[in-house]
Amino acid sequence: xxxxxxxxxxGDVGYIGLKGTGLVPSSNPKAHQDLTxxxxxxGDITARAGVVFGSVLIYGKGGYAYFDTDARxxxxxxxxxxxxxxxxxxxxxxxxxxxxxxxxxxxxVEYLHFDFGSRGGxxxxxxxxxxxxxxxxxxxxxxxxxxxxxx
Numbered sequence: 001x002x003x004x005x006x007x008x009x010x011g012d013v014g015y016i017g018l019k020g021t022g023l024v025p026s027s028n029p030k031a032h033q034d035l036t037x038x039x040x041x042x043g044d045i046t047a048r049a050g051v052v053f054g055s056v057l058i059y060g061k062g063g064y065a066y067f068d069t070d071a072r073x074x075x076x077x078x079x080x081x082x083x084x085x086x087x088x089x090x091x092x093x094x095x096x097x098x099x100x101x102x103x104x105x106x107x108x109v110e111y112l113h114f115d116f117g118s119r120g121g122x123x124x125x126x127x128x129x130x131x132x133x134x135x136x137x138x139x140x141x142x143x144x145x146x147x148x149x150x151x
Contacts, residue, residue, distance in 0.1 A: 004051055005052070006049065006051070006059065007047070008049075009045065010046050010048050010061065012043065015042070016039060016067065016069075016140070017039045018040075023035070024073075026077050028077045031076040032075070032076055034075070035071075035073050036072050040068040041067075042065065044065040044112075046061040046063030046064075046092060047061060048061040049061070056099050056100075057097065057100075058095075059097075059098070060093075061095060061096075062091065062092065063092060065091055065115075065116065066087065067087060067088045067090075069085075069138075071085040071138070072121055073121055073123065073134040079126050079127060080126065081126060082123050083121050083123075084121045085136055088116035089116065089117070092113065092114045096108055096111060097109055097110075104151070105148070105150070107148070110144050112141070112144075113139070113141055114141075114142070116139065120133055120135045121133070121136070122134065
């Protein structure tokens with residue numbers, strides 16, 4: 001490879017405020033299902049490859065992503081114990097541009113698509129033990145700007 005190609009590994013850790021709720025009717029007309037998603041910490045480890053044009057890098061990246069959250073479906077109908085999803089594992093892909101404007105300092109803008117797949121939870125009827133399963137699919141898009149110092 002020529003000197004204008006760059007390949008590397010990058011990791012991120014951050015906090016995602018995805019708190020959300022929703023209501024779904026229940027089989028009992030006097031009750032409803034509450035859907036919740038909590039905020040949490042995320043991390044990713046990605047391979048990054050790009051082409052350098054003078055002081056500008058144009059790159060793509062992709063790899064593994066983790067989101068420490070809990071998606072849960074509870075009910076106002078009495079007699080059920082609920083279990084949420086726990087953490088999500090998936091993949092991330094995207095790209096961006098980085099400009100080295102000083103000897104050890106650069107700025108970047110980056111787009112990433114996260115796909116954490118589907119995770120299941122359940123509601124268990126306390127009297128019969130019957131389990132109602134539910135599934136949460138989670139994707140998100142991010143755009144970020146960064147200031148980097150190169151050691």
